[in-house]
Amino acid sequence: MTEYAVRTQTDLKRLIRAAGACDDTIAECVKSIGVDAVVHAVMREVLDRTDLRGCPAAEVLFRLHGGAPPQSQGSDVVIRVADDGTVALATMSTASVTATVAQSLPEVVRSVFGPRGSASTATRVLQWTAESSPETFGRPDPAFETVRRLLDSIDRSYHASLAELCVRSGSDKWGVHQYPQHYERHFQTVRDRPLTILEIGVGGYDNPRRGGESLRMWKRYFPRAAVYGIDIIDKSSLSESRMTILRADQADPVDLARVLEITGPLDIIIDDGSHVSAHVIATFALLFPALRSGGMYVIEDLQTSYWPHFGGKAGVYDDMETSVGFLKAMVDGLNHAEIDNRAQASTDACVKGMHFYHNLAFLEKGENRDEGAPSWLRGL
Incomplete structure (x- = not known):
């Protein structure tokens, strides 16, 4: 990562955290980062979220001001949708502006990056440029759909389901697998938090x-998250706003230590890497300590635990050198206080829950220090 990229991602994290506070806090953050930089960051996020495929050509001017009155410091940005479907962000409007959206910049920042339910349109003024005639009055302009989708991306950040975002992003977590239903069960309650997510x-x-489809899906599902991905192949050129890709071998302690220096503590870790049992187990040992309490560690594609080509063992179901055998032993760890003469494992006291689905496991980090049954009851 370049110094500029690090600085930009840091500023974006600051803006996301400020978006959950009051207007004065947002305004102070905007002033610190710079109005133009914030406007472009917000509108790039809007463009990234908006599916404009099939939309008519349009030029939409967003005039984002500092607040009331509208004459206070602000910035203009234009979204251009061409006839061929290409989309561009510009700073200059032309005579062919379809619509102008004027709105308070702090309000837009909160709508785009704030917690669920905080979106507001109180200061928004939408003006259509074209004058209607008696023949066209009351008939929807084809460009209405383009503008609607852009504004929906501001006002309805949490509307799209994970399965929808899977398909839009091209991720194989839906269709080939049926993971979104399980992910949403565990993740929907924390969707609006400023999380740090790492996918292997x-x-x-x-x-x-090539690649990055699932990372973009997570970026869109968690609109306030910083999303990181690692791969043994250098795919850093695919990085974008709120999505950073680093080269790392998932089983190399030196590589992962370097990754954690960049990410800091993690809230969600998803292992969709090599699926080799030895790698899965080694990666867990190296990364689980960096997971925050209350965080979730997810391991995908556990079917490889039964395939010798991936280090699995067909017909052997409790070998701790396989991914599933390793996880089964951790189930005993959940009940460690009830088991006499058991050698304590490092994860016994910090894995609070485990949830298994077809080829998929979720491990919840938290305090697991409940006392066991009294000794007199065990002897009955």
Whole structure:
């Protein structure tokens, strides 16, 4: 990562945290980062979230001001949707502006990056440029759909389901697998938090310019999160706002230590890497300590635990050198206080819950220090 990229991501994290506070706090953060930089960051996020496929061509001017009155410091930015479907962000409008959206910048920042339910349109003024005639009055302009989708991306940050975002992003977590239903069960309650997420495995195999579909899905599902991905192939060129890709071998302690220096403590870790049992187990040992209390560690594609090609063992179901055997032993750890003469494992006291689905496991980090049954009851 370049120094500029690090600084930009840091500023974005500051802005996201400020978006959950009052207008004065947001305004102070905007002033510190710079109005133009904030406006462009917010509108790039809007563009990233908006599915404009099939929309008519349009040029929408966003005039984002500092608050009331509208003459206070602000900045203009234009979203251009061409006839061929390409989308661009510009600073200059033309005579062909379809609509102008004027709104308070702090209000837009909160709507785009704030917690669930905080979106507001109190200061928004929408003006259509074209004058209607008696023949066209009351008939929807084709460009209405383009503007609607853009504004919905501001006002309804949490509307799309994970399965929808899977399909839009091209992730194989839906269709080939049926993971979104399980992910949403565990993640929907924390969707609006400023999380730090790490996914192991970027996709695209050996091609450095392919992959990142699932990372973009997570970025869109968690609109306030910083999303990181690692891959043994250098795919850093795929990085974008709120999504940073680092080269690292998932089983190399030196590589992972370097990754954690960049990410800091993690809230969610998803292992969708090599699926080799030895790698899965080694990665867990190295990364689980960096997971915050209350965080979730997810391991995908556990079917490989039964396939010898991936270090699994067909017909042997409790070998701790396989991914599933390793996890089964951790189930005993959940009940460690009830088991006499058991050698204590390092995870016994900090794995609070485990949830298993087809080829998928969730491990919840938290205090597991409940006392066991009284000794007199065990002897009955």
